[in-house]
Amino acid sequence: MLQGQDGRSGSLGILLTTLEQVVNWGRKYSLWPMTFGLACCAMEMIAAGAPRFDIARFGAEVFRGSPRQCDLMIVSGRVSNKMAPVVKRLYEQMPYPKWVIAMGDCSSVGGPFNNYAIVQGVDKLIPVDVYVPGCPPRPEALLDAIVKLQEKIQRHEKLGDRL
Secondary structure, eight states, X not given: OOBOTTSOBTOOOOOOOOHHHHHHHHHHTOOOEEOOBOSTHHHHHHHHTSTTTOGGGGTOXXXXXXXXXXXXXXXXXXXXXXXXXXXXXXXXXXXXXXXXXXXXXXXXXXXTOOSTTBOSOGGGTSOOSEEEOSSSOOHHHHHHHHXXXXXXXXXXXXXXXXX
């Protein structure tokens, strides 16, 4: 039996929330990442989906192959100038709301490749929500970035605005 504050059994409590909080809670625990590994960091991203690290605990269970089924792009590895238009196009094909994690030094700031062929940070092409440092970062770092992204999603207040 449920018991209310007045001590009577059978009375139900009241839960107050907003539509934004309910929607953000659902979005927070149902991230659909896109399979998009560009270099060595992709091995660590794949390891995060394996049973040892189990990315499914954070609601990002299945890596999707199509941008139209994803809301999270994890850019792992260096982005060459030749690949830059593809990254931008894939981001534009993702449905709203969409988030981006830049995984590794190469996708965050260009890494050790300070030359004309490599984009010096994927944030020059698309907006990045969370940066993961390391060369390559461990799967635990990616899981930490997903938790930080979930916290950002939960804090968002307006449904119509970009996070």
